[in-house]
Amino acid sequence: MARLIFTGLSPNAERDDLSLATSLLLRPWEWVHGPAVEKLERIISTRFDRAEAVAFTSGRGSLAAILEALHLPAGTGVLLQAYSCVVVPNAIHWTGNTPVYVDIEEETLNMDPDDLELKWTPACRVLIIQHTMGRPANMDRLMEIAKRRELIVIEDCAHALGATYHGKEVGTFGRAAFLSFGRDKIISSVFGGCAITHDAKIAEEMRAIRTREGAPKRWWTAQQLFHPLFLMMVKATYRIGLGRLLFVLGKKLRIISYSVHPAERTGSRPRAMSRILPNSLALLAIHQFEKLDRLNAHRRQIASLYTKELTGITGVTLPISEPNTAPVFLRYTLCTEHAVEMMQCARKANVRLGDWYRTVIAPAGTAKIASYTLGSCPTAERVALQTVNLPTEINVTPADVTRISKVIQTCV
Numbered sequence: 001m002a003r004l005i006f007t008g009l010s011p012n013a014e015r016d017d018l019s020l021a022t023s024l025l026l027r028p029w030e031w032v033h034g035p036a037v038e039k040l041e042r043i044i045s046t047r048f049d050r051a052e053a054v055a056f057t058s059g060r061g062s063l064a065a066i067l068e069a070l071h072l073p074a075g076t077g078v079l080l081q082a083y084s085c086v087v088v089p090n091a092i093h094w095t096g097n098t099p100v101y102v103d104i105e106e107e108t109l110n111m112d113p114d115d116l117e118l119k120w121t122p123a124c125r126v127l128i129i130q131h132t133m134g135r136p137a138n139m140d141r142l143m144e145i146a147k148r149r150e151l152i153v154i155e156d157c158a159h160a161l162g163a164t165y166h167g168k169e170v171g172t173f174g175r176a177a178f179l180s181f182g183r184d185k186i187i188s189s190v191f192g193g194c195a196i197t198h199d200a201k202i203a204e205e206m207r208a209i210r211t212r213e214g215a216p217k218r219w220w221t222a223q224q225l226f227h228p229l230f231l232m233m234v235k236a237t238y239r240i241g242l243g244r245l246l247f248v249l250g251k252k253l254r255i256i257s258y259s260v261h262p263a264e265r266t267g268s269r270p271r272a273m274s275r276i277l278p279n280s281l282a283l284l285a286i287h288q289f290e291k292l293d294r295l296n297a298h299r300r301q302i303a304s305l306y307t308k309e310l311t312g313i314t315g316v317t318l319p320i321s322e323p324n325t326a327p328v329f330l331r332y333t334l335c336t337e338h339a340v341e342m343m344q345c346a347r348k349a350n351v352r353l354g355d356w357y358r359t360v361i362a363p364a365g366t367a368k369i370a371s372y373t374l375g376s377c378p379t380a381e382r383v384a385l386q387t388v389n390l391p392t393e394i395n396v397t398p399a400d401v402t403r404i405s406k407v408i409q410t411c412v
Contacts (some may be wrong), residue, residue: 004238005400006014007331007354010231011393012188012288012295018232020287021225024280031221034279040286044179044194049141051196052203055282057216059158059180059193060087061274063128064175066154066195067095069205070126077124079151081111082360082372082380084130087264088156089370096267099370100124103377107320109333110137113145114399128149131160131170133356133389134186134299134328135321139165139173141411146174149200154178158193161186162296164326168342171196182283183227183259186295186330187288189281190224191257191272213275220257221278227256260363269368296328299392302401303329306390310334315412317386331356338412339388345411351404354389 024030037055044053056062077100078092091101103115104255109132127146129137146153153174157163161179163170168322171177176199181192197203201265230250237243250256261270277285288295307318317335321327331354336342345351360381361367374381390404 002350002403004235004350004352004402005391005396006235006352007389007391008184008352009235010183010188010190010228011391011395013228013232014394017284017287020284021228021332024255024283025222025225025229028218028222030283031218031225031280032157032215032278035284036279036282036286037277038154040277040282040289041194043286043289044196048177049198051172051198052200053194053196054203054206054210055192055194055277055279056210056273057191057193057275057277058087058273059178059182060091062178062193062195063088063154063156063366064091064094064269064274065206065209066178066197066202067091067097067126068209069202070152071126072097075123076126077121078126078128079116079119079124080128081130081132083109083132083357083384085260085362086366086370087260088128088130090264090267090269091370093267093371097126098123099194099372101372101377104132104380105138106335106379106383108135108137108283108322109133109319109383110135113138113141115377116142116145120145120151123203124149125152126154128154128156129174129313130156130158131163133319133333134160134163134330135319136160136163136165136327138322139170143173157203158182158185159330160328162292163321163328166324175199175200181285186284186328187292188228189277189285190227192281192285194277209274210276213271216272216275216278220272221280223254223257224281225284230256244333263368264361265369271339272330295394298394299329300327302392302396302398303327303332305398305401306332309401310408313409313412316408317346331390332388332392334388334408335383335386336412339386342388342408342411346385346404347409349407349410351407354391355387356389357384357387360384
C-alpha cells in the first residue's frame with residue numbers, strides 16, 4: 001500500500017523539531033518563563049525593517065491586541081475579506097468593533113479592490129488585508145484605496161511569512177501586521193503569533209495588554225509541546241486503523257488542543273489566545289525561523305512542480321498570483337466544481353487533501369457568529385465550495401507531487 005499523504009497534522013515537523021519538543025518536555029522549568037520570547041521578537045524585528053514585535057500565544061490574539069491598542073470608537077467598521085477563518089472576525093468582535101465583509105477575486109483568493117470600493121462606508125476606519133495561502137494581495141490598489149479613504153491598514157500575514165510584493169516583505173505596508181505560528185502555518189510553534197508595527201505607541205499599548213493577560217498555564221504549554229509528538233504517532237498508526245481513533249481520543253481527552261477552540265465557534269474569547277507566548281514555544285518558533293528560507297524555497301519548488309504536472313487538466317483551475325510577487329504557497333490551492341468528489345476519490349488512494357476553506361467563513365457553521373450575511377460576497381461563497389488544497393510542506397517530495405497529480409487526474 002502506498003504511503004499515506006496528509007495535508008496538515010503538524011506538517012512542518014522534521015526530526016530536529018521533534019527532538020527539540022521532546023527535550024523541552026523534559027525541562028519543565030523552561031516551559032513558561034525564560035529569555036526566548038525577547039530573542040524571537042528581535043529576530044522578527046530584524047526581518048521586518050526594525051519594526052516593534054510583540055509575541056502572543058496566537059495570531060488572533062495579536063490581531064485583537066492591535067485593534068485594542070488603536071482605541072477605536074465602539075462599533076467601528078473593520079473591513080476584511082470573506083473566505084477566511086472565524087478567528088479573524090472574532091478578534092474584531094472581541095474588541096467592540098464590527099466586521100464588514102469584502103468579496104474576493106476568484107483568481108487570487110484575495111480581496112477584490114472593486115468590491116472594497118463598494119463596501120466602504122464612512123463608519124469604516126480599519127482595513128485588514130489577508131494574503132491568502134501565502135499569495136500576496138494586490139497591495140498597490142488596496143493601499144491606494146486605504147490612503148484615499150483614510151483607513152488604518154493591518155496586514156494578515158498568517159499564511160504569508162516570507163512572501164514579497166514588488167520585492168517588499170508583506171507585513172511592512174500598513175500601520176501594523178500580525179503573524180501566526182500555528183500548527184499548519186509557514187513556521188510552527190503549535191500555538192503562537194506576533195504583532196508587528198513601526199508605531200512605538202501601539203507597541204507600548206500591546207505590551208501593556210499582554211502584561212495584563214499574563215502567562216499561559218503550564219498544562220496548556222505542555223499540551224502544545226506534546227502536540228507534534230502525538231501527531232507523529234497518529235500518522236504512524238493511520239495505516240493500521242488506529243490513527244484516526246488516536247486523533248479523536250487525543251482531542252476528547254485534551255491530550256492535544258483544537259486549532260480553533262470550541263468556545264471560538266460560539267464567538268467567545270478563550271483567555272489562552274491573548275497571553276504572552278511561553279518561553280518553550282518561542283524556542284520552537286526560533287528553531288523554525290532559522291529554517292524559514294529553506295522551508296519557503298521548498299514550498300515554491302513544490303508549487304512549480306504541481307503547476308507543471310497539472311497544467312491543462314480540464315475542470316481544474318490552478319492558482320494565479322499577482323505580477324511581481326514571490327508567494328510562499330502555504331498550500332497549493334485548486335478550484336474545481338467537483339471538489340468533494342475529488343477529495344473523496346483521493347482518500348481512496350491514501351492521499352488526504354486539504355479543505356481550507358470549504359465555507360465562506362470557516363469552520364462550517366460559524367458564519368452567523370461572525371456576522372456574515374449570506375449572499376454578500378458571492379464569489380467567496382462559490383469559491384469556498386470549489387476549494388481543494390495540495391500539500392507543499394517540507395516533507396512533501398517531488399515523487400509525492402507526481403503521485404498526487406496522477407491521483408487528481410484520475411479523480412477529475
